[in-house]
Amino acid sequence: xxxxxxxxxxxxxxxxxxxxxxxxxxxxxxxxxxxxxxxxxxxxxxxxxxxxxxxxxxxxxxxxxxxxxxxxxxxxxxxxxxxxxxxxxxxxxxxxxxxxxxxxxxxxxxxxxxxxxxxxxxxxxxxxxxxxxxxxxxxxxxxxxxxxxxxxxxxxxxxxxxxxxxxxxxxxxxxxxxxxxxxxxxxxxxxxxxxxxxxxxxxxxxxxxxxxxxxxxxxxxxxxxxxxxxxxxxxxxxxxxxxxxxxxxxxxxxxxxxxxxxxxxxxxxxxxxxxxxxxxxxxxxxxxxxxxxxxxxxxxxxxxxxxxxxxxxxxxxxxxxxxxxxxxxxxxxxxxxxxxxxxxxxxxxxxxxxxxxxxxxxxxxxxxxxxxxxxxxxxxxxxxxxxxxxxxxxxxxxxxxxxxxxxxxxxxxxxxxxxxxxxxxxxxxxxxxxxxxxxxxxxxxxxxxxxxxxxxxxxxxxxxxxxxxxxxxxxxxxx
Amino acid sequence: xxxxxxxxxxxxxxxxxxxxxxxxxxxxxxxxxxxxxxxxxxxxxxxxxxxxxxxxxxxxxxxxxxxxxxxxxxxxxxxxxxxxxxxxxxxxxxxxxxxxxxxxxxxxxxxxxxxxxxxxxxxxxxxxxxxxxxxxxxxxxxxxxxxxxxxxxxxxxxxxxxxxxxxxxxxxxxxxxxxxxxxxxxxxxxxxxxxxxxxxxxxxxxxxxxxxxxxxxxxxxxxxxxxxxxxxxxxxxxxxxxxxxxxxxxxxxxxxxxxxxxxxxxxxxxxxxxxxxxxxxxxxxxxxxxxxxxxxxxxxxxxxxxxxxxxxxxxxxxxxxxxxxxxxxxxxxxxxxxxxxxxxxxxxxxxxxxxxxxxxxxxxxxxxxxxxxxxxxxxxxxxxxxxxxxxxxxxxxxxxxxxxxxxxxxxxxxxxxxxxxxxxxxxxxxxxxxxxxxxx
Numbered sequence: 001x002x003x004x005x006x007x008x009x010x011x012x013x014x015x016x017x018x019x020x021x022x023x024x025x026x027x028x029x030x031x032x033x034x035x036x037x038x039x040x041x042x043x044x045x046x047x048x049x050x051x052x053x054x055x056x057x058x059x060x061x062x063x064x065x066x067x068x069x070x071x072x073x074x075x076x077x078x079x080x081x082x083x084x085x086x087x088x089x090x091x092x093x094x095x096x097x098x099x100x101x102x103x104x105x106x107x108x109x110x111x112x113x114x115x116x117x118x119x120x121x122x123x124x125x126x127x128x129x130x131x132x133x134x135x136x137x138x139x140x141x142x143x144x145x146x147x148x149x150x151x152x153x154x155x156x157x158x159x160x161x162x163x164x165x166x167x168x169x170x171x172x173x174x175x176x177x178x179x180x181x182x183x184x185x186x187x188x189x190x191x192x193x194x195x196x197x198x199x200x201x202x203x204x205x206x207x208x209x210x211x212x213x214x215x216x217x218x219x220x221x222x223x224x225x226x227x228x229x230x231x232x233x234x235x236x237x238x239x240x241x242x243x244x245x246x247x248x249x250x251x252x253x254x255x256x257x258x259x260x261x262x263x264x265x266x267x268x269x270x271x272x273x274x275x276x277x278x279x280x281x282x283x284x285x286x287x288x289x290x291x292x293x294x295x296x297x298x299x300x301x302x303x304x305x306x307x308x309x310x311x312x313x314x315x316x317x318x319x320x321x322x323x324x325x326x327x328x329x330x331x332x333x334x335x336x337x338x339x340x341x342x343x344x345x346x347x348x349x350x351x352x353x354x355x356x357x358x359x360x361x362x363x364x365x366x367x368x369x370x371x372x373x374x375x376x377x378x379x380x381x382x383x384x385x386x387x388x389x390x391x392x393x394x395x396x397x398x399x400x401x402x403x404x405x406x407x408x409x410x411x412x413x414x415x416x417x418x419x420x421x422x423x424x425x426x427x428x429x430x431x432x433x434x435x436x437x438x439x440x441x442x443x444x445x446x447x448x449x450x451x452x453x454x455x456x457x458x459x460x461x462x463x464x465x466x467x468x469x470x471x472x473x474x475x476x477x478x479x
Numbered sequence: 480x481x482x483x484x485x486x487x488x489x490x491x492x493x494x495x496x497x498x499x500x501x502x503x504x505x506x507x508x509x510x511x512x513x514x515x516x517x518x519x520x521x522x523x524x525x526x527x528x529x530x531x532x533x534x535x536x537x538x539x540x541x542x543x544x545x546x547x548x549x550x551x552x553x554x555x556x557x558x559x560x561x562x563x564x565x566x567x568x569x570x571x572x573x574x575x576x577x578x579x580x581x582x583x584x585x586x587x588x589x590x591x592x593x594x595x596x597x598x599x600x601x602x603x604x605x606x607x608x609x610x611x612x613x614x615x616x617x618x619x620x621x622x623x624x625x626x627x628x629x630x631x632x633x634x635x636x637x638x639x640x641x642x643x644x645x646x647x648x649x650x651x652x653x654x655x656x657x658x659x660x661x662x663x664x665x666x667x668x669x670x671x672x673x674x675x676x677x678x679x680x681x682x683x684x685x686x687x688x689x690x691x692x693x694x695x696x697x698x699x700x701x702x703x704x705x706x707x708x709x710x711x712x713x714x715x716x717x718x719x720x721x722x723x724x725x726x727x728x729x730x731x732x733x734x735x736x737x738x739x740x741x742x743x744x745x746x747x748x749x750x751x752x753x754x755x756x757x758x759x760x761x762x763x764x765x766x767x768x769x770x771x772x773x774x775x776x777x778x779x780x781x782x783x784x785x786x787x788x789x790x791x792x793x794x795x796x797x798x799x800x801x802x803x804x805x806x807x808x809x810x811x812x813x814x815x816x817x818x819x820x821x822x823x824x825x826x827x828x829x830x831x832x833x834x835x836x837x838x839x840x841x842x843x844x845x846x847x848x849x850x851x852x853x854x855x856x857x858x859x860x861x862x863x864x865x866x867x868x869x870x871x872x873x874x875x876x877x878x879x880x881x882x883x884x885x886x887x888x889x890x891x892x893x894x895x896x897x898x899x900x901x902x903x904x905x906x907x908x909x910x911x912x913x914x915x916x917x918x919x
Contacts, residue, residue: 023815
């Protein structure tokens with residue numbers, strides 16, 4: 001009996017040793033692996049004990065602050081919810097998005113960029129203090145943009161074409177990031193997609209606003225000049241199909257400038273086939289299509305523009321027949337673009353053909369007041385020659401002065417722009433307007449898109465662009 | 480040093496460790512903790528001093544380790560419960576008081592555990608009745624039907640049934656061990672005893688299956704089956720019972736996995752918790768994350784990250800089934816391994832008592848209780864660390880829960896009685912021998 005008991009005790013000992021071995025495996029060997037699993041929200045919750053840095057607007061005002069409540073810091077939004085889709089939410093349960101996620105290491109004071117200071121703190125056992133993050137977003141302009149979108153679905157992006165700095169980034173419908181935990185099930189299933197950052201994640205048919213790209217490629221290749229003559233019969237028949245004008249209009253003889261001014265589809269469709277598929281796509285790539293714009297946001301929060309198929313972005317070399325090319329040249333077919341991409345298109349014309357890398361981070365200031373990182377504007381692409389840019393600028397000014405975009409005209413400020421009205425199958429339109437101003441010394445480039453509209457880009461989107469431009473140019477300082 | 484003086488020294492040591500743990504919690508969380516709690520700490524000390532005095536009078540030669548270990552584990556449990564939710568610690572303290580009362584009653588009423596052997600069928604019937612009552616009248620909590628609501632309390636009768644079944648089996652198997660160990664025929668070359676002695680094994684197997692299906696709890700069924708198999712083996716030294724027992728249990732488990740959704744969930748989460756991270760696997764994964772966060776030394780009592788901003792624990796049921804996770808998080812691998820070794824020390828003393836006991840019934844009783852204690856500890860710690868499928872079972876003395884702490888204090892009382900008796904027979908004073916004889 002005693003021998004059997006000893007054996008049972010040995011088995012019990014072996015089982016207990018197995019417990020300790022398994023614990024060592026979990027708590028030491030695999031500990032790091034467990035910490036890094038996306039399902040593990042403990043790190044986020046622990047970071048809520050750290051005084052999270054503020055997110056400041058370009059004017060230095062607080063867009064997202066931090067307040068202590070029962071031992072944990074929570075986000076406050078003293079100016080109401082400004083650009084919540086860009087700034088993102090900060091939730092124990094649902095994680096982080098947008099700037100909150102991208103700059104988390106700085107906001108929680110754990111970034112190595114913050115240098116010696118936080119190592120000293122660590123040695124002394126002090127909890128890190130988050131660094132403040134100053135954005136290029138100008139709260140007054142942001143408010144104007146959000147105000148303009150009130151009650152509609154759509155997006156407005158405004159950036160400085162000479163630096164690439166984002167001035168405003170509005171997305172509607174919107175949400176309150178302070179309520180994300182309580183409202184999650186509604187927010188994540190709402191058909192209006194309030195969590196979607198439309199400026200960088202919304203993919204829309206660009207419609208006639210894309211004609212700026214087609215025109216730049218045509219002018220750059222010497223296929224057309226602003227004075228080249230065309231004749232419009234209301235229909236362009238090609239490859240067994242046809243391209244018609246918006247509303248069935250017939251314009252007769254027109255030069256190329258007039259074609260852009262009144263957005264004549266047939267002329268641009270013909271130009272598209274003169275350019276040809278390969279050179280049109282190559283031209284688009286010079287504008288940044290088929291590439292994810294280098295705006296530093298978490299993966300999936302910035303989408304590339306280009307031709308999309310059922311399974312996502314098509315390769316640049318994907319086949320197009322001449323009818324496809326004709327429709328693509330007028331911004332339809334399978335073409336999809338983000339508002340950010342279209343703002344960059346307008347910005348390239350404003351900036352002599354050069355596209356700057358878009359950014360939103362002006363500087364990072366540590367809790368002790370030292371600046372650890374400051375924005376350094378960098379060129380991203382060259383979309384066209386300076387000569388082409390200045391020709392296109394004049395043509396786009398005509399759009400606002402005498403064409404489809406007169407609703408964007410401002411007193412004392414020369415606006416250059418292009419309207420777009422992409423017809424959706426269900427009878428509603430996507431109303432676009434892309435613009436920059438002042439035309440002789442551009443300080444702001446804007447893209448506006450309104451979903452589910454019953455009218456045109458010139459009627460619906462252009463006035464909103466004008467409101468944002470007016471607000472921006474009235475500011476004491478822009479990035 | 481006499482056994483009782485040794486016990487007192489260990490109790491003082493356990494008290495010192497507990498005080499440090501308590502001070503650490505208090506220092507870490509004094510903003511949320513009421514200083515009245517110090518009074519409750521003193522009550523705790525009083526309870527164990529009272530038990531110690533009782534031991535000096537009634538069980539002078541009993542094992543000196545068990546009571547200090549019990550005090551240490553109970554103190555760790557109370558401190559951790561206090562840290563997770565102070566109000567629950569007060570309730571648990573009251574249960575400890577009830578448990579101490581039952582401990583004293585057990586010692587006073589039973590006096591000599593050999594008497595229990597006379598009532599073994601009655602005790603066995605009570606044990607089975609407790610289980611049947613649970614199956615019939617039980618309420619389901621967290622998917623398992625292990626509780627009975629009575630007088631405003633939730634009682635878990637299986638904790639007490641466990642003791643009754645061990646007492647019954649120790650007596651029954653001690654009687655029948657010769658018959659069970661003599662093979663009467665051979666099947667495929669394997670010697671087997673007469674079929675009628677296999678009867679109890681089959682009854683027990685059917686009972687385990689019933690527990691799995693009706694209580695929907697894998698842990699309790701495994702515990703009862705293992706206690707039975709271990710006692711059969713220790714009584715007969717025949718490995719065939721172990722093989723047959725676990726073979727039958729594996730079959731029962733397979734049936735339960737197929738038939739009972741709750742058991743099925745637990746099983747698939749054990750195999751791969753990641754696809755169920757937001758649903759049935761949430762609790763286990765949070766437990767693993769909390770463990771991984773503890774590291775080698777942990778943040779210290781009261782300093783780990785165990786509560787969300789709204790004071791909800793990071794793992795659901797942290798103060799009951801997952802109390803070990805909380806301890807491991809705050810005390811790190813070293814503390815967690817230390818706690819496991821303290822349990823092993825308890826188990827070792829239990830088996831030592833069994834080995835030194837002079838008669839078969841005492842041996843089987845002590846070994847059965849030690850096995851039950853070891854397995855219960857293993858099943859719940861293994862469950863929360865994903866070594867085995869998770870089941871809702873308590874960690875003896877540490878988990879929040881009245882039935883668990885009272886039943887386990889009675890278990891300690893029984894072990895101490897066995898130990899006292901054998902130590903006196905092996906070398907007590909004449910006076911002690913005479914008193915022992917009078918009790919019988």
